[in-house]
Amino acid sequence: MSNSVMSPPAKPSGSSRGLGQVVSKVPSRFLPVIATFVVFVATFGVGSARYEGFASGQVMANLFIDNAFLIVLAVGMTFVILTGGIDLSVGSVVALSTMIAASALQAGWPAWLVVITVLAAGSGLGLAMGWVIHRFGVQPFIVTLAGMFLARGLCFVISVESVSIKNPTFRDVATGTIELPGGVTITYPVVIALVAVIAAVYVLHLTRFGRTVYAVGGSESSARLMGLATTRVKIGVYVISGFCSSLGGLLFSLYMLSGYSLHAVGMELDAIAAVVVGGSLLSGGVGFVIGSVVGVLVLGTIQTLISFEGTLSSWWTKIVIGALLLAFIALQRIIVRRT
Amino acid sequence: MTEPVVDMRGISVEFPGVKALQEVDFRLFPGEVHALMGENGAGKSTLIKALTGVHPLAAGEVRYAGGSVSFGGPAEAQAAGISTVYQEVNLCSNLTVAENILLGREPRKFGRIDGKTMRARAAEMLARIGLHIDPGSVLESHPIAVQQLVAIARAVAVDARVLVLDEPTSSLDVDEVAELFRIIRVLRDEGVAVLFVTHFLEQVYEISDRITVLRNGRLVGEHATATFSRIDLVSAMLGREMGVLEEIERRTGTPGDPLLVAEGLGRKGSVAPFDLEIRSGEVVGLAGLLGSGRTEVARLLFGADKADSGRVLVDGKPVHLRGPRSAIEVGIAFSSEDRKAEGVVADLSVRDNLILAMQAARGWLRPVPRKLADELVAKYMEMLDIRPANPDAVVGTLSGGNQQKVLLARWLVTEPRLLILDEPTRGIDVGAKAQIQKLVADLAAEGMAVVFISAELEEVVRIADRVVVMRDRQKVAELDGGAVGVDDVMALIAGGGGVEKAVAS
Incomplete structure (x- = not known):
């Protein structure tokens, strides 16, 4: 041991074969994210090689436009998964948010009040679930499953029909575009999603709250013995996830310009898949928001590929996502065992 | 001699039905390494927990740095300068070394964590105990022994005046123990009072200045290590003359x-x-x-x-x-070395643990008569001298030695x-x-x-x-x-x- 103490630590240099010298110098915790990025570049490459016009800036921009809400959901989910928890309610909260927004706008509420109401409802539900998880020591899976049914049920209480959004402010934001250099256009929801990502990176890496999220995921009992605010963090991540879900719901209502009880069925699973493909461990403590964003982009690219192909059923998306999930979990096991 | 930094007087701690500590006095001086010795169940851990505020006192007074104190928990004790390092490394292995040392009190600039300053300060802490590792490296990339030393670096990062080491050496090898002792000496020379608990007699004589011996929750004595022979120490711990070992x-x-x-x-x-x-x-x-x-x-x-x-x-x-x-x-019976994971069922009583083995040996169709079970349980409890002599005591609450005895008894009832x-x-x-x-x-x-x-x-x-x-x-x-x-x-x-x-x- 005296050797290892006196000399700088030797980084485990796994997988130097095949991927070359560069990778061997990268700490193993970045490997899953890099692998996700490689998969993203590869799938995009496949598309560019097969279809004319795939490798355009606008296709890339469309990836963000079509998945802005999922990016926001994945950001919130990353917080929860980093602590070792899970949030199954996000899809239903998205539907509930579209429903609240659409019916409140129909009732003539001003747009700003609708936004605040929706965000408060999502955060409030998250707070309630986090509190129950902490106070009664119930598994997050069960509590958020209950939250999922509750939110979905509340949608139907508001209305069973689809409610379309005719509010001019919402319509302007939904249809407005921002011109980027090179003739590429993006929408406002993309900007909102990217701001959410940047905020999440800041919170996770540069604040005490964020570092405690990682500490709780690494070892909750140690974090408590270190005197960290574990309670606040454990409840806080569900508030963040609830907030992100309702923000994602707002973006989704802009995308669909309607509120409907059956919007976003199963979207929580897409969000979880994106986070896992993005390299986060479900057991907590390991992962990056950027990984989750790239995870969403991978899922989006596969969808785009299939729509370019034209003849393939969209269910192929699910099959490919399933295969990718398995591959990533296997990859993580290998990395964990190497180190 | 100077004033003691910790002065515990007449400490009694009671759990339901058990007097864990009875009127124990304990003093700790700055700049000394003080070994706390005793058999399993003698009350060493209880005394430490009484000091750090985990267990409430039934009687007695804890004086720290000249004033009477009563901590609400380890976090409060640590804030006051009493840091504890446990047998298991209580750190987050997925974070960096620097974060593990400074988490909860990291330097901040405009509300955000200042990574550069944090690594620099962590490097200082590590240098203080002579540990040269990269503060930016992830903790789990280091062997357990180094992690243990990082835990000590964290413990002394707040200006710790008292460092409690509860069996820190049980998972370390010879070289690693030497490294730990070097660090303990550095801290001692800086005036930190070190309370050291271990089962290894050699280590006690190598590092400690004074020894306090506990037995069955009572103070047996406080001695200067230099004038206290090993035979005296062992007989003080056992409360009986030497000889059993040679018997x-x-x-x-x-x-x-x-x-x-x-x-x-x-x-x-x-x-x-x-x-x-x-x-x-x-x-x-x-x-x-x-x-x-x-x-x-x-x-x-x-x-x-x-x-x-x-x-x-x-x-x-x-x-x-x-x-x-x-x-x-x-x-053939096999009593595993990992008694916690592969041996006793910690949540069941001593009696249930024994009956479980008996039942397995007899086959499920032949229930063990209550009378026979009681007889056998009584027989093995006496034969192995399991303490407390209560068949309904939950195994998880027994000391390590007694758990081992229950495990042995479990195999013996199957008459291998x-x-x-x-x-x-x-x-x-x-x-x-x-x-x-x-x-x-x-x-x-x-x-x-x-x-x-x-x-x-x-x-x-x-x-x-x-x-x-x-x-x-x-x-x-x-x-x-x-x-x-x-x-x-x-x-x-x-x-x-x-x-x-x-x-x-």
């Missing part, structure tokens, strides 16, 4: 017929093929360093691992050991013919150790065959009739216990080169 005279009885014979038994990547004969009424010791193949031999004999060569004969007839169940059927004990005396106190050694000798005298594995060579040599020496996953020698000395075994373990250190001792 186990070599039995002169002749071993019976071969009970189990292994021929060319081996498993690739685990242990090279070996021959072994175990007679009834005989104690066979297995000696070797950690990882030499001791435990692997035991697991092969028990069928816990599948052999890929050789065969096992019991009573001269070949048996096919498909797994532990088939081994138990022919009368061959008992394999893997490290039955590790981490338990001297008194329980002597009792278990004596029990092994008694069982052998009654005709049971025992395979005894221990890292302590003295122990193996003392109680075994034959000693099998393992090195590098090979059986290298078989010695007659009567004629063999520790030095001989040591030489064999060290092998031809003799360069490896005998860490096992």
Whole structure:
């Protein structure tokens, strides 16, 4: 041991074969994210090689436009998964948010009040679930499953029909575009999603709250013995996830310009898949928001590929996502065992 | 002498039905290393927890730095300058070394964590205890021993005036202990008061300045290490004269017929093929360093691992050991070294643990009559001197030594013919150790065959009739216990080169 103490630590240099010298110098915790990025570049490459016009800036921009809400959901989910928890309610909260927004706008509420109401409802539900998880020591899976049914049920209480959004402010934001250099256009929801990502990176890496999220995921009992605010963090991540879900719901209502009880069925699973493909461990403590964003982009690219192909059923998306999930979990096991 | 930094007077701590500490006085001076000694269950941990505010006091007063204090918990105690490092490393292995040292009090700039300053400050802390590792590296990339030292760096990062080390050395090897001691000395010379708990007598005499001995929740005495002999220390801890340890005279009885014979038994990547004969009424010791193949031999004999060569004969007839169940059927019992994970059921009472084994041995269709169960439980509790002598006590609340005894009792109720004990005396106190050694000798005298594995060579040599020496996953020698000395075994373990250190001792 005296050797290892006196000399700088030797980084485990796994997988130097095949991927070359560069990778061997990268700490193993970045490997899953890099692998996700490689998969993203590869799938995009496949598309560019097969279809004319795939490798355009606008296709890339469309990836963000079509998945802005999922990016926001994945950001919130990353917080929860980093602590070792899970949030199954996000899809239903998205539907509930579209429903609240659409019916409140129909009732003539001003747009700003609708936004605040929706965000408060999502955060409030998250707070309630986090509190129950902490106070009664119930598994997050069960509590958020209950939250999922509750939110979905509340949608139907508001209305069973689809409610379309005719509010001019919402319509302007939904249809407005921002011109980027090179003739590429993006929408406002993309900007909102990217701001959410940047905020999440800041919170996770540069604040005490964020570092405690990682500490709780690494070892909750140690974090408590270190005197960290574990309670606040454990409840806080569900508030963040609830907030992100309702923000994602707002973006989704802009995308669909309607509120409907059956919007976003199963979207929580897409969000979880994106986070896992993005390299986060479900057991907590390991992962990056950027990984989750790239995870969403991978899922989006596969969808785009299939729509370019034209003849393939969209269910192929699910099959490919399933295969990718398995591959990533296997990859993580290998990395964990190497180190 | 200066004023004590910690002065505990008349401390009593009570749990429901148990007086864990009774009127204990304890003083800790700045710049000293103070060893807290006692058997398992003597109240060492309770005293530490009384100091750090985990347990409320039933009576007494804790004075710290001249004033009377009453902490609400470890976090409060730490904020006041009393830091505790536990046996298990309580850090987050997924974070960097710097974060682990400074988490919760990291330097901030405009509300955000200042990573650069944090790493610089962590480097300072590490330099203070002479540990040269990259503060930006992830904790889990370092061996456990280094993680333990990082935990100490965290403990002293707040201006700790008192550092409590609760059995920090039990998972460290010789070099690592030396490194830890070097750091302890650095801190001591800076004026930190160090409270040190360990089971290793050598370490106490190497590092400590004073010793406080507890027994059964009472203070036995406080002594300067230099003038307190080992014999006095042991008898103070045990509360009885020395002799029990020497009492186990070599039995002169002749071993019976071969009970189990292994021929060319081996498993690739685990242990090279070996021959072994175990007679009834005989104690066979297995000696070797950690990882030499001791435990692997035991697991092969028990069928816990599948052999890929050789065969096992019991009573001269070949048996096919498909797994532990088939081994138990022919009368082989295996008490694992990991008693927490593979041994007792910690949530059940002593009685339930014993009945569980009894029931398994009888088969599920024949229930154990209550009267027979009570008789057997009483018999084994007395035979093994399990304390507290309450069959309804939950096993998880017993001390390590008593848990080990319950585990032994669990196997004994199944009346095995061959008992394999893997490290039955590790981490338990001297008194329980002597009792278990004596029990092994008694069982052998009654005709049971025992395979005894221990890292302590003295122990193996003392109680075994034959000693099998393992090195590098090979059986290298078989010695007659009567004629063999520790030095001989040591030489064999060290092998031809003799360069490896005998860490096992």
